[in-house]
Amino acid sequence: KKRHDIIxxxxxxxxxxxxxxxxxxxxxxxxxxxxxxxxxxxxxxYHLFKNAKTTNERLEAMYVIAEKHMLYGNPDSVVYYAGRxxxxxxxxxxxxxxxxxxxxGTGKFMNGLYDRAFEAYVQALEVPQNKSTLNEVSKGKxxxxxxxxxxxxxxxxxxxxxQLLTQNIDSLLLSKIHFYSGNIxxxxxxxxxxxxxxxxxxxxxxxxxNPKLKLQIQLGFGKVDIKENNIDSALTIFENVMQSALNNNxxxxxxxxxxxxxxxxxxxxxxxxxEMALAMAYTNAIQWNRLELQKEILNSLRKxxxxxxxxxxxxxxxxxxxxxxxxxxxxxxNKALKELEVKYNTLQKENQIFELKEQQIAKQNEIDRxxxxxxxxxxxxxxxxxxxxxxxxVYYQKLQSQSQLNQQQEELNSQKVSAxxxxxxxxxxxxxxxxxxxx
Numbered sequence: 001k002k003r004h005d006i007i008x009x010x011x012x013x014x015x016x017x018x019x020x021x022x023x024x025x026x027x028x029x030x031x032x033x034x035x036x037x038x039x040x041x042x043x044x045x046y047h048l049f050k051n052a053k054t055t056n057e058r059l060e061a062m063y064v065i066a067e068k069h070m071l072y073g074n075p076d077s078v079v080y081y082a083g084r085x086x087x088x089x090x091x092x093x094x095x096x097x098x099x100x101x102x103x104x105g106t107g108k109f110m111n112g113l114y115d116r117a118f119e120a121y122v123q124a125l126e127v128p129q130n131k132s133t134l135n136e137v138s139k140g141k142x143x144x145x146x147x148x149x150x151x152x153x154x155x156x157x158x159x160x161x162x163q164l165l166t167q168n169i170d171s172l173l174l175s176k177i178h179f180y181s182g183n184i185x186x187x188x189x190x191x192x193x194x195x196x197x198x199x200x201x202x203x204x205x206x207x208x209x210n211p212k213l214k215l216q217i218q219l220g221f222g223k224v225d226i227k228e229n230n231i232d233s234a235l236t237i238f239e240n241v242m243q244s245a246l247n248n249n250x251x252x253x254x255x256x257x258x259x260x261x262x263x264x265x266x267x268x269x270x271x272x273x274x275e276m277a278l279a280m281a282y283t284n285a286i287q288w289n290r291l292e293l294q295k296e297i298l299n300s301l302r303k304x305x306x307x308x309x310x311x312x313x314x315x316x317x318x319x320x321x322x323x324x325x326x327x328x329x330x331x332x333x334n335k336a337l338k339e340l341e342v343k344y345n346t347l348q349k350e351n352q353i354f355e356l357k358e359q360q361i362a363k364q365n366e367i368d369r370x371x372x373x374x375x376x377x378x379x380x381x382x383x384x385x386x387x388x389x390x391x392x393x394v395y396y397q398k399l400q401s402q403s404q405l406n407q408q409q410e411e412l413n414s415q416k417v418s419a420x421x422x423x424x425x426x427x428x429x430x431x432x433x434x435x436x437x438x439x
Contacts, residue, residue, distance in 0.1 A: 041068045041077075059088060059096055066103050070110075071212060073252025078107035097127045098136040105143050109150075110252075112292025118147045138169050142176065150292075154184045175205040175213060182220050186227070195224050215241050215253045219260065226264060235264060255284045255293065263300050271308040278304060294324050 045068065049061035066081035086100035105120030124140040127133075145160035161177045169177075182197030198220045207214040222237035238261045245254035262277035278301045285293040298321040305314035 041065055041072070055088070059085060062088075063096070063099055063103075070103065070106055072249055073110065075107045075110035078103055078110065082107055094128050094130060095133050095136060098124045098129075098133050098140065101127065102136055102140045102143060105140070109143065109146060112295070114147050114150055114292075118144065121147070134168075135170070138164055138167060138173060142173060145177075145180065149180055149184060152187070154187065157184060171204050171206065172210055172213070175201045175210075175217075178204060179213065179217055179220065182217075186220070186223060189227070191224050191227050195221070198224070211244075211248055212250050212253060215244055215248075215250060215257075219253070219257060222260060226260075226267075231264060231268070235261065238264070251284060252293075255281045258284075259293075259297055259300060262297075262304070266300065266304045266307055269307075271304055274304045275301070291324055295321060298324065 045061065045065050049058060049065060052058035052061055062081050062085050066078055066085065069075075069077035069081065082100050082103035085096060086104065089096040089100060091097070101120050101124030105117045105124065108114075108120055109117035121140050121143040124143075125137065129137055141160060141164055145157045145164075148154070148157035148160060157180065161181060164173065164177060178197050178201035182194045182201060185191075185194035185197060198217055201220075202214070202217045205213050205217060218237055218241050222234040222241070225231070225234035225237065238257045241257040242254055242261070245251070245257060258277045258281040262274045262281065265271070265274035265277060278297055282294065282297040282301065285297055298317050302314045302317040302321065305311070305317065
């Protein structure tokens with residue numbers, strides 16, 4: 001039945017497309033629908049994977065292919081390769097285990113299965129961590145912040161992002177955090193702060209390293225322009241993003257830009273342009289199985305038909321919107337999510353306790369190191385002091401001996417002087433006696 005509904009709706013979209021095919025939006029913009037998923041991953045990567053001689057080479061090629069599919073917005077392919085990467089990785093290969101779970105969470109997130117994405121991200125953080133996994137762990141924590149954001153739990157998302165800002169993260173993750181902070185402020189209708197965060201993200205983001213994020217930031221600026229009633233500026237931004245996205249094969253970004261263009265066209269009363277834009281966006285969202293994007297486009301189409309007074313089609317689209325929403329709900333488990341959230345909070349507390357213990361150990365090690373240094377200095381000082389004391393004792397003893405010798409020499413000299421005096425007195429006495437006798 002669901003498949004039949006999708007086929008009917010696709011036919012409905014194609015009818016709309018054919019009816020307005022020759023129409024130009026703003027006399028310059030044309031929209032494009034893709035009958036199949038455009039090829040976005042180079043054949044060389046598949047050849048590299050196929051011809052890999054070792055398990056490590058095969059796993060590395062698989063990871064690169066999954067990252068490429070994530071970049072170009074192919075969630076089902078991301079989930080497929082993430083599952084294979086998880087299955088083939090060794091239990092002790094912590095880096096690849098975390099990568100696989102994180103990629104699985106990203107694929108589920110892109111499909112709008114946010115509870116499943118949350119589950120995968122938590123599983124990634126449960127894998128034992130070491131220095132080589134720090135970057136992947138940061139990406140997993142960022143993924144949790146994304147889930148909190150789309151579930152409108154902005155305070156939790158902000159806490160998650162602020163925790164990452166205290167860590168040593170790369171410029172790409174930093175620009176993503178600023179980008180989502182802009183999104184949060186946009187949702188809170190703080191447009192000045194939203195624009196400021198988008199500007200921060202834009203200044204950090206390198207278009208050569210991640211042109212996709214650069215286009216997402218531009219979409220953010222366009223959304224702020226709409227809220228501030230700068231319609232012409234917003235339309236120009238959306239047109240530029242659509243063209244750049246097509247040039248870079250970012251068909252997901254292209255679809256999002258078309259969606260925003262359709263919303264603005266509805267506001268301006270250009271219903272035919274809006275129908276064409278949203279029809280193209282919906283066709284692409286169905287092709288890529290982007291359930292959450294389908295819901296948003298269906299809701300915009302419903303508003304377009306309601307605005308032009310076509311309530312029958314508006315009702316039909318509402319029915320389809322409910323059908324897609326139910327499909328999303330059927331693939332998720334709220335009870336499991338609550339359990340996982342509790343598990344994640346517990347894991348965070350355990351990590352905090354572990355970090356405190358590590359800090360205590362580090363402090364104790366530093367204290368022990370200082371003690372060792374002090375002991376070494378003391379022993380070295382003593383090693384120098386003892387010979388000095390010995391030399392001083394020897395020198396003192398030598399001085400004492402010299403003093404005794406000098407004293408003995410003085411006594412001997414005194415005795416000699418006394419003897420000489422006695423001899424001289426005796427001589428004088430004899431002389432005097434001789435003189436008396438002679439007289």
